[in-house]
Amino acid sequence: EVHLFASGGGLVQPGGSLRLTCVASGFTFSTYPMGWVRQAPGKGLEWVSGIRPTAGSTYYADSVKGRFTISRDNSKDTLYLQMNSLRAEDTAIYYCVKSSTVTDINAAFDSWGQGTMVTVSS
């Protein structure tokens, strides 16, 4: 059974930084594209970032480009999201997601973590 456990969320001041971590199990992590999707309180879903299996290519939503960095450590089955220059509008639950296919970064997400809450406020 696939399991994605995200952690690292919390309260941070505007302009601050936070690093999210997602530990995966139940599948061959190194072969799947992974990503992050967020959901502001009471709002819809927003794709944030994606990364290919070998970490050679990364992709970002315009809203976070230049501020967020996605990375992965395939030896540890772990996905990361480094978030810098945080803004109030980054406040959301951040979900770690697994691509449904090994072949394409553009894919449906067949497994989601439980989410970790990030609150940006002074």
Next chain:
Amino acid sequence: DIQMTQSPSTLSASVGDRVAITCRASQSISSWLAWYQQKPGKAPKLLIYKASTLQTGVPSRFSGSGSGTDFTLTISSLQPDDSAVYYCQQYDRYSTFGRGTRVEIK
């Protein structure tokens, strides 16, 4: 960027009713469309991918159709457990979600 327009925003129906949710893409996305169900306090769950392929374990009362720019999620016989918010997602180029449809049971 590809925009996804979902309608209606809220739907209220009775148990046993056939209900449909539509999703329109701002440009052709072929069949690169997925549907998700999200219940309060939970992560979204994949229901359908590639416009019409049912994810393993999803009840057969759920079905998807469409291609190009217009897509539909149909629940053939609404059940109490189907009360949730439903999202469409395009994955032709990166990923974009619709704004969601809340399905309520009368």
